[in-house]
Amino acid sequence: MGVVIGTLIRRFIFFGFTAFLLAVAVGLYAVGWALSRPVQTTIGAAPSSLEAEALAFSSQSGSTIHGWLSRAPARRGAVLLLPGVRANRLSMVRRAEFLRQAGYSTLLIDFQGTGESDGAAITFGWRERFDVLAAVKYLKTQSSNQQVGVIGVSLGGAATLLATPPLEVDAAVFEAVYPSIDRAVVNRLSMRVGPLASLAAPLLLLQMRPGLGIGASELRPADHIAKLHCPVLIVAGTLDRHTTVEDTQVLSDAAAQPKDLWLIPGAAHVDSLEFAGEDYRRRISTFFERTLASAAERNQN
Numbered sequence: 001m002g003v004v005i006g007t008l009i010r011r012f013i014f015f016g017f018t019a020f021l022l023a024v025a026v027g028l029y030a031v032g033w034a035l036s037r038p039v040q041t042t043i044g045a046a047p048s049s050l051e052a053e054a055l056a057f058s059s060q061s062g063s064t065i066h067g068w069l070s071r072a073p074a075r076r077g078a079v080l081l082l083p084g085v086r087a088n089r090l091s092m093v094r095r096a097e098f099l100r101q102a103g104y105s106t107l108l109i110d111f112q113g114t115g116e117s118d119g120a121a122i123t124f125g126w127r128e129r130f131d132v133l134a135a136v137k138y139l140k141t142q143s144s145n146q147q148v149g150v151i152g153v154s155l156g157g158a159a160t161l162l163a164t165p166p167l168e169v170d171a172a173v174f175e176a177v178y179p180s181i182d183r184a185v186v187n188r189l190s191m192r193v194g195p196l197a198s199l200a201a202p203l204l205l206l207q208m209r210p211g212l213g214i215g216a217s218e219l220r221p222a223d224h225i226a227k228l229h230c231p232v233l234i235v236a237g238t239l240d241r242h243t244t245v246e247d248t249q250v251l252s253d254a255a256a257q258p259k260d261l262w263l264i265p266g267a268a269h270v271d272s273l274e275f276a277g278e279d280y281r282r283r284i285s286t287f288f289e290r291t292l293a294s295a296a297e298r299n300q301n
Helices: 002-036 089-101 128-142 155-162 181-206 208-212 245-254 272-276 278-300
Strands: 052-058 064-070 078-082 105-109 148-153 171-175 232-237 259-264
Touching: 052 128, 064 089, 064 128, 078 089, 078 128, 078 155, 089 105, 089 148, 089 272, 089 278, 105 128, 128 148, 128 155, 148 155, 148 278, 155 171, 171 278, 181 208, 181 245, 232 245, 232 272, 232 278, 245 259, 259 272, 259 278, 272 278
Parallel strands: 078 105, 078 148, 148 171, 171 232, 232 259
Antiparallel strands: 052 064, 064 105
């Protein structure tokens, strides 16, 4: 009798453990699908404050990229505004408004798989890097002598850094950009499952190759930032648990000079402009004044 009970207990434990692993696998698959699924929506007309024209251009990502081009009366340069993961050009409107007032034209786009741009999946900067290349090329066709800057938030910054060949731009701002996808995944899982994150992260990352055609080793923006030969400003919040201060320091340490680091006290993983307000406008304006506007004025003289 004891042997039978022991056998039943072992079977119960085995099947219970198997069911647990299956549930974990299904749960992680669901998380991976939710993070990478496209989020397309109708955007509509641009705000009147931007006086922007709607445009579309093709990208090697396989998508037709949709966006708005706002031409500032003053020719102090142009800034490409790149939204974060699962966001679209609407999240960049307030940046475009204050930059226009400061004399900079702006290009706001929807990455492939978001907004009005078609796409099968969000790839955390991998396919989106082609959208950045296409957008910079489009801006430069508008004026061959125009100074071009970039503000890339989260995925937008990662896509900028992953672009190959490296972008030929004159200044770049990176806000809450992950240094490597494995660190980004561990951070997000730690917020939900605590110490189990280190065990769950590899299982989630394993989905990337069959699901998206890329591996974690290919999503390491910190390995590319030194190839960007222009002044950079790296921005993050001191309380950001998605992209931690340590993560931001890794990105900053890897960047070549000239570079600046701005850690916003008390900010979590939030919109830096919404949180810091006038301080954000002042710092970004000062950065572009030094890197874009002064170069544009030298070219005109």
